[in-house]
Amino acid sequence: MPAQISTIDLLDACERRPRETAASRVDRVLGLAWSAGELAGDTAGLRHRRVLELRRELAGSRWxxxxxxxxxxxxxxxxxxxxEVLAAGGAGMERQVAVAWGGETLTLRVPSWGELLAGARTAVGIDDAVDELIAACLLEGEIAAPIPLSLREAVEVAFEAADPLGVIALxxxxxxxxxxxxxxxxLASLWADELDGYAAGLVAEVDALARAYGWSEREILALPASRRRAYLARIGA
Ligand SMILES: [Zn+2]
Structure with a gap:
């Protein structure tokens, strides 16, 4: 798990860019802890696991x-x-699922996080996007479009069972x-919102300390949080 992440790198990664989705901002923060290669093959569940692990590392288990x-x-x-969420998700996941359909067994791979995001953003209707995604994931067997609702549901259930953290429901x-x-x-939107608040808090701390002591942003962010708080207490901020 993640190497030590510096506060200044975290603040840089949190910065909001125009027209950027919450998921891509979260990806940038995850990129401080894992390589692009490691992130590329993630399913939804694996991506959620990383968010949960890094969030716990940075801010604790209560969210x-x-x-x-x-x-x-x-x-x-x-x-x-x-x-608790991580424990409920179990230790592992399956990359492939088997779904019984029309007397044969279909084999599908679990879609990647990137494919799911692309499907959600697609210009075609959501039903067509789901059909396309299922067709792209089909490894063995045949499915004729449009895919019947009952088959879609069976595939969805199989994906959820194979990738237990893919959907986080309370x-x-x-x-x-x-x-x-x-x-x-x-989780991505939730964390992006929380990181916004965290970044705004850091900027306020830098502002107060820079005014009082004349230190640079880099110098202030290099201090441990406990020391920043101690100086802030001294200046009554
Ligand atoms: Zn209600």
Whole structure:
């Protein structure tokens, strides 16, 4: 796991670029810890695992987040226990799945994170994008388009079983409507928002310390967080 990441590198990676998605900003932060080659072959579950591991390394296992109840859309404050989510995801995943269909067995590979993101951004309709993705992942067997809904669902279930962290869903009872809900958490957006707040906090610390002591940004960010806080306390910031 990740080599020591410097605060200045982290701040650089967090910087928002025009028209950039949350996922690509998160990729840049992950790039501080893993090589492009390591990240390239990730499935959704492997990518989520890296986000969870690095977030835990940088900010601890308790991860407060806000999500919507799928039943009544109420905003819910919940706390993700990163260690628990990682443990629930198990140790490994399968790269291939077998799906029984029409008397034969189809073999498919689990799609990569990049393919899933490209599918979500595609100009064709979501159904066509799913069909294209399934066709691209088919290793053995034949599927005629349009792919029947029941087969799509069977493939989806097989992918989720093979790549258990591919979809992160919380299990909770909604305090507003009482429904047992399993809202899906978009880890990339959640982390990108959190990193925004973290970066803004660092900039405020640099601002206060630079004004008080005349130090450069680089000098201030080279200090451990505990020391920055000690100086901030002395100047009453
Ligand atoms: Zn609800």
């Amino acid at each position: 407060p987040c806000v999500t919507n109840c799928p039943a009544c859309a109420a905003l819910l404050d919940v706390e993700l226990d990163v260690a 299990e909770l009872r909604c305090p507003a409507c009482g429904a047992d809900a399993a809202p899906v958490v978009d």
